[in-house]
Amino acid sequence: MLEKITVAGVSVDTRHWIGGKRVASGATFTDSSPIDGSAIGEIARGGPAEAEAAVAAARAAFPAWAATPRAERARILHAIADGVEKRIEELAVVETTDNGALLRSHRRGVMPRVAHNFRFFADWLLTLGHEDFETRGHTNHVSWDPAGPCVLITPWNAPLMLATWKVAPALAAGDTVVLKPAEWSPLTASLLADIAAEAGLPAGVLNVVQGYGSEIGDTLTSHPDVRRISFTGSVPTAKRIAASAAANLTPLSLELGGKSPLLVFADADLDLAVDLAVEQYDNAGQVCLAATRILVEESVAEEFTRRFADKARALTQGDPRDEATDIGPNIHPRQLEKIDGFVRRAVEAGARAVVGGERGDGQFYAPTLLTDVAQDSEIVQEEVFGPVLTLQTFADEDEAVRLANDTRFGLAATLATGDPERAERVTARLVAGTVWVNCFFVRDLQAPFGGSRQSGVGREGGTWSFDFYCDLKNTVTAPNGWSHSHG
Ligand SMILES: NC(=O)C1=CN([C@@H]2O[C@H](COP(=O)(O)OP(=O)(O)OC[C@H]3O[C@@H](n4cnc5c(N)ncnc54)[C@H](O)[C@@H]3O)[C@@H](O)[C@H]2O)C=CC1
Numbered sequence: 001m002l003e004k005i006t007v008a009g010v011s012v013d014t015r016h017w018i019g020g021k022r023v024a025s026g027a028t029f030t031d032s033s034p035i036d037g038s039a040i041g042e043i044a045r046g047g048p049a050e051a052e053a054a055v056a057a058a059r060a061a062f063p064a065w066a067a068t069p070r071a072e073r074a075r076i077l078h079a080i081a082d083g084v085e086k087r088i089e090e091l092a093v094v095e096t097t098d099n100g101a102l103l104r105s106h107r108r109g110v111m112p113r114v115a116h117n118f119r120f121f122a123d124w125l126l127t128l129g130h131e132d133f134e135t136r137g138h139t140n141h142v143s144w145d146p147a148g149p150c151v152l153i154t155p156w157n158a159p160l161m162l163a164t165w166k167v168a169p170a171l172a173a174g175d176t177v178v179l180k181p182a183e184w185s186p187l188t189a190s191l192l193a194d195i196a197a198e199a200g201l202p203a204g205v206l207n208v209v210q211g212y213g214s215e216i217g218d219t220l221t222s223h224p225d226v227r228r229i230s231f232t233g234s235v236p237t238a239k240r241i242a243a244s245a246a247a248n249l250t251p252l253s254l255e256l257g258g259k260s261p262l263l264v265f266a267d268a269d270l271d272l273a274v275d276l277a278v279e280q281y282d283n284a285g286q287v288c289l290a291a292t293r294i295l296v297e298e299s300v301a302e303e304f305t306r307r308f309a310d311k312a313r314a315l316t317q318g319d320p321r322d323e324a325t326d327i328g329p330n331i332h333p334r335q336l337e338k339i340d341g342f343v344r345r346a347v348e349a350g351a352r353a354v355v356g357g358e359r360g361d362g363q364f365y366a367p368t369l370l371t372d373v374a375q376d377s378e379i380v381q382e383e384v385f386g387p388v389l390t391l392q393t394f395a396d397e398d399e400a401v402r403l404a405n406d407t408r409f410g411l412a413a414t415l416a417t418g419d420p421e422r423a424e425r426v427t428a429r430l431v432a433g434t435v436w437v438n439c440f441f442v443r444d445l446q447a448p449f450g451g452s453r454q455s456g457v458g459r460e461g462g463t464w465s466f467d468f469y470c471d472l473k474n475t476v477t478a479p480n481g482w483s484h485s486h487g
């Protein structure tokens with residue numbers, strides 16, 4: 001196995017990063033590029049031994065990192081952000097080669113957000129107050145104690161962005177980390193380990209292990225020394241992780257799938273509504289937040305569908321490295337099979353493809369809009385995670401809300417309406433972690449982020465991240481040194 005490979009001109013270490021050292025495994029797996037299916041390189045394929053070593057390193061590093069003053073932890077997080085900013089171009093080209101998402105998005109949006117994740121949580125840490133209050137003359141002092149080693153398991157659709165949402169608050173909180181990136185996009189996590197070491201993060205505070213979740217995951221998630229597990233990915237994997245974590249009652253944060261609705265009311269600005277709908281093809285539909293179920297009021301459905309189809313057909317699908325490309329490939333041949341299976345079964349069940357409905361060359365799937373779909377059908381109820389949207393109509397607000405809420409998910413919802421009172425009424429009735437009104441994907445790290453129902457457990461973002469990654473402690477001190485009062 002080559003210890004270092006060159007990816008789009010960037011040197012990437014293919015080994016694990018454990019206790020401040022590169023560690024190889026006897027076995028490897030092949031990482032391929034979704035752009036053309038070519039092999040990028042052989043990556044270390046970790047198992048229980050590497051998981052044990054990484055947790056041991058995180059455990060050993062914990063006391064010193066937890067005792068590091070907040071201001072120093074924040075300084076190192078800012079230094080990591082500096083390192084990310086210096087290497088935006090490298091991170092962007094490597095990520096695009098690895099997961100096929102648009103290079104222009106990585107350059108201008110995603111990688112700057114990666115740096116921002118570190119800056120935001122570094123700064124937020126310094127604003128976390130010590131909530132002091134009084135009870136019958138006694139003082140209550142609430143402190144945010146570091147919790148311990150955390151296992152962070154992340155997906156392939158936005159690999160470094162989603163990983164650093166977890167890594168940054170965990171490190172800021174004074175925890176140590178074992179990061180397990182997805183096997184379909186392992187590379188930028190390795191670059192992050194280099195950047196963190198260069199920024200002066202002590203050995204063992206951040207560890208990165210590579211490999212298949214099915215081989216390395218259970219040792220990580222059932223480990224008694226692990227104090228927190230944060231996972232983003234699919235519902236079935238979340239259930240396995242939760243079962244494994246149950247052995248030690250390890251607290252979990254789960255950010256899972258979605259089948260979010262876009263509700264278009266007749267009073268909406270229809271051009272805006274169409275733009276919002278077409279935006280759902282972003283990242284080839286591989287976005288948990290995507291509003292994949294378009295619900296349109298009957299009176300404007302025909303006009304909406306016509307305008308949507310015109311826009312969707314004008315999208316450019318192709319090489320994600322080209323500036324002009326709107327939609328790149330899907331991550332893996334297996335994911336493509338899955339997407340195609342969903343569409344074929346939907347069409348067999350009576351759905352009509354108004355736009356797309358078929359595979360393209362290589363790992364591309366045509367942006368697709370399906371109509372004539374039943375509310376209880378698979379295509380309406382299950383997350384496809386590809387560029388496939390459905391369109392249904394509704395007669396009134398009650399029906400819109402009923403359809404919108406009628407899945408097992410509750411991650412997000414988007415409304416297009418010109419009536420602010422309607423927006424307020426409908427929002428109050430929706431089951432969703434985030435609701436956007438006449439906008440989409442406006443994100444702020446201060447906000448709570450997560451899903452209801454099977455879209456997740458818990459919230460991260462701002463103080464909610466510190467609630468999760470810290471052990472909150474209340475210290476009650478008696479006046480004048482002592483008291484036996486407990487009434
Ligand atoms: N952000 C999201 O909401 C995401 C949703 N998905 C959904 O999941 C479907 C399947 O995609 P997958 O890549 O198979 O997702 P997955 O949920 O299996 O993988 C996500 C991460 O979990 C790890 N993992 C897998 N099994 C594990 C185990 N037993 N213990 C610990 N970690 C484990 C993987 O290695 C990867 O790092 C997609 O079609 C999509 O519907 C996938 C990725 C992200």
Ligand SMILES: O=C(O)/C=C/C=C(\O)C(=O)O
Pocket residue numbers: 157158161162232255286287288289443
């Ligand atoms: O970029 C964000 O703010 C959120 C992204 C979330 C996903 O893409 C996901 O988990 O799939």
